[in-house]
Amino acid sequence: MSLASLIRKLEQFVRLSPTDHAILGRAAAERVRHLPARVDIVREGDKPRDVHLILAGWACRYKQLEDGRRQVVAFFLPGDICDVNIFILREMDHSIGTITPVSVADLSREFFDTVAAGHPRIVTAFWWETLVNAAIQREWTMNLGQRTASERMAHLLCEIFLRLRLGGLTNGEGCDFPLTQADLADATGLSKVHVNRTLQELRAADLIVLKGKTLVVPDLGRLMQAGLFNPNYLHMEHEGRQLDANE
Amino acid sequence: MSLASLIRKLEQFVRLSPTDHAILGRAAAERVRHLPARVDIVREGDKPRDVHLILAGWACRYKQLEDGRRQVVAFFLPGDICDVNIFILREMDHSIGTITPVSVADLSREFFDTVAAGHPRIVTAFWWETLVNAAIQREWTMNLGQRTASERMAHLLCEIFLRLRLGGLTNGEGCDFPLTQADLADATGLSKVHVNRTLQELRAADLIVLKGKTLVVPDLGRLMQAGLFNPNYLHMEHEGRQLDANE
DNA sequence: CGTGGAATCTAACATACGTTATTGAAATCC
């Protein structure tokens, strides 16, 4: 159960009080749903109701064109919050779908009102989360606009690995990796075939070991170099200095 | 002076009180700077100090790789706010630079504290602005990942035109357009040469008239079709229904 | 444990877009 990942992530930015922990814990336990893989949590055009906290499993935010072209614009890992205050908007402009089976907690508007009223540290933490997500989205724009296929793939893998590690979800050099090559294609704007070629290339350079649903990064520093990866956009204020260490 | 554009933009989402207007007006008048074209307002690595409100002129947010590749990740038009609450972060992960000469108002942390304490409508309006900017960034990701060169260019031009119109900055079918083809290249991830080709294509199809520093869009509906442009992501709740009308 | 559908991998070929280079037309500057 990865409320722990959320708290771990937020706490490396602000220190939360025991009360704050309790508030988050209660919110994450109240309305929990378990969804299968490959279903939509929210669909473009829906009226936004709750904010979704991913407790377990992977999901993604995606947009689609009428002719079927699909772009994954974000991945959600355990401990990620989908969109703080999204219910301000009238209508979703994108969809959110599961990749693996997912446990999700639905956070109500009232929860956020409560937080806003009496828990300033959580407010700050949520602002930080919002700003980091915005930074990630900018970095993806950069990734798609300027990096070559293999740089792009290396960059994406670095980001996922670091975000997992921040949530305490890696084992040394390895981590779960449930994305298919089709998912990677939708996220990188490459064709499936070229994703395959690109992964082979990274494997041949001993930058990754990717088999089954597990990713191993034998030398994160080298993978970062290959992806022209600068971790500053993740704003990992504390861990930031020891990035090359393995956990 | 385009405090008017800011208020006009925010008000099509929330109704602001006379006091709210006054607060915004004061903030926008207090610390105003005038900058020349093609200079940085903030640089990657800087400690964020103030939030910047663009009163006049165009600017952009951009990121750069070490080898010089540059991606514009957002354009700022008059009335745009750069990054609400950015000072929560320790260090900027991107730069902001002017395109034309710019007048900018620097909004302090204290201003936002005041707003948070006593002006809930402005708080909501700022959240809305934040969420819309996030949506725009996602749409750019989509644009770079999935659209062809000409779709991408058409889409970008639609977005800029609509955002200008929302701020009351268009004249019928026309608007100021100070971007060079190099700027467009940095924003679309295309080469300068291909931007040129693409613009010719749009011109040949009578979708745009772009000369000097003026853009004319004779038929916005057709340009939107060409760019597979769905305005939902701009969340223009009121104007949304009469998009095809010319102001 | 066998079967069917995903997911991965490979190959041959096609093309949208990048690169380099040059020229001409506008701005901008003393």
Added chain:
DNA sequence: GGATTTCAATAACGTATGTTAGATTCCACG
């Protein structure tokens, strides 16, 4: 108001990535 730089336009050529199609491997499920 001529010199200088920036910006736009063209052309010829190169290549990273897309497309189509097929063969394998993997894995979930009955």
